[in-house]
Amino acid sequence: MQLRDDILDFSPYSPGLSIDEIKEKYNLTNVIKMASNENPLGISPIVEEVLKKYASFGFRYPRSGNLELVKKIFKKFHIPEKNIVIGNGSDEIIDILIRIICTSYRDNVVVFDPSFSIYRIQAKFHGIEVKFVPLNNDFSFNFEQMLELIDSHTKMIFITNPDNPSGYTVLSEEIINFVDLVPSSVIVIVDEAYVEFCDDPEQVTCIKEVLKRDNLCVLRTFSKIYGLAGLRVGYGILPELLADYFYRVRLPFSVNILAERAAISVLDDENYVELTRNTIICGRRYLTDRLTSLGCYVYPSQANFIMFKPPMDANKVFEGLLKQGVIIRPLKSYGLKDYLRVSIGREDENRIFISALKKVLREE
Template identity: 35%
Template sequence: MKPKRTLVGLPVYQPGKPLEEVKRELGLSEVIKLASNENPFGCSPKVWESLKEEESFTAMYPEGLAPELREELAGHLGVAPSKLIFGNGSDEVVQMIARTFMEPGDEAVMADITFPRYKTQTVIEGGTPVEVPLKNGVHDLKGMARAITERTRIVWICNPNNPTGTIIRREELESFLAEVPEDVLVVMDEAYHEYVDDPSYPDTVSLLDRDPRLIVLRTFSKIYGLAAFRIGYGVAAEAVVTELNKVREPFNANRLAQRAALAALGDQDFVRRCFEANRDGMKQIQSQLDEWGLPHFPSQGNFLLLDTGRPAEEVFQCLLRKGVIVRSGAALGYPTHLRVTIGNEKQNERFLDELAQCLGKRRD
């Protein structure tokens, strides 16, 4: 049986290597995973308390529109509830957008290099990805504007960008939007939004009222620590959300995920603590890299893309044997780089100790 034509040659997404798999393969008892930009502090304790309320509802389907979570999140963001759509992770909202607005022969403009699911979903729908190289690890918005044609339906922008962690700033985005035709959607994927501390970062949600072309994506998988629950969301004009709901699976956000997200959203003190710990951890790793003279991109996420000066796969395997899982830049388009998630203080120290051994560096 043959697959659909658009799937021929399409690669399978390769996530960060699972912690359990590494333990089994290498016979290690102590392994730390700094590969998938997960929150090393887990989630708010309030999540586990709230899940007790779902014990008697496990046989029931969830409410498809997530009304309780919708109301709370709308209040948190300052938007109308009708402007929200939930997904099984924000990845599913990416899929919904492509399924709703892309047809065979259409084009989607995106960066090269960025989160790969934009390209994958474009190709699955029979569209053509138009990739514009990054400039110093940052989206080249002027180049992306020039790449828009009459066949362009969507522009994908990951901000902060994965895997570089770099951002585009408010003025740059507003200038770009002024050049984009009215019939082209601009999707701002802000999975790492809560980690940003740069004051020039754009407040995209505030732009929605005057720019119905925008779709803003966010997630509970990162700073909220709910990656296992798989829940993310999009914020867009009500007319856009109406169209997206036509392709949304009826029960895509499960009951436990909705309850967990509701509790996590209500604990902003936990979010602030994670933000501060990430900022401290970022400085902890950056200062050592600077001392070693290893270049790295100025990240506004919870990860760093650093240049080892050696083949990435070689360093990745060395760390793996020592029980430290990171992401090899070879799979991300940076053949001498590693992407490392910022862990807790102890994890960061272990990463630096093991990296020093792999690279023949000294630690004072």
């Protein structure tokens, strides 16, 4: 069998470990997962009811374009419908944007290093060169160097704000000042997967700026604050022309009926969203304090996770936690072997994590 030469060195995406895998491996009954930045409250009870109600529609095709969800987003965030796109997770939107903006084996995209892996993986898959701009030592963004790397074949730039895996966050003003210096032929994608967890999301989001420009897009997801990671829904706010072409090429039914219904209903579940936000903001304070007092170097985060450098070998800490049934995320695959990332959990999970970590550090 003959495959494309340039995909032969691809390896499967490495997701966080699953609860069942760890239960089996260490013979444990209780395992908590704080590895994939999911919503620690589980699914919204309103969504659960809606899923039961619409399960019987599973034999129908969804309506192409997910018009009801688009209308709901328009009502909720006052963004014109013609600028809104829906995808099978923001992952799908990233993939399609790369394919409709860049020409294979000619163009390049620029990303920070490290950054969310899907940008570079999908670019590589479509034969697009990826140029990397190292983050500063404190994980802040080096916009000057990013500007220097842009050349005549640069078509896209990805910025994650708040950033993954560091949690570093800039105000929208700083991004807009940067966008103003970027050539208008280069599209800047601001991935705001975690923006709802910021102390003041309004100061961070670039959503309103998209409507004033032709080269700015904002991506959002239902996987995090809305707790729908397993259903796969994301949305993007794009310049009108890009949104139009997005729908011309997107597979017509990529967002299924249940995912669409769940997304529509969770937008109305203000209690769930508020409770999630409070859980994350309190948990972030608690974990930052505790980790610091245990001798970890904690990077300031505005997201639903915290990156830290433990005072001993990070992999030993990761393994030691696993043995006690706590799954967090080692950052080796981001090129950060000395760092770990923990997703903020419920109060009880945060306490279990901290006492397991104390045990690992004591036993060193």
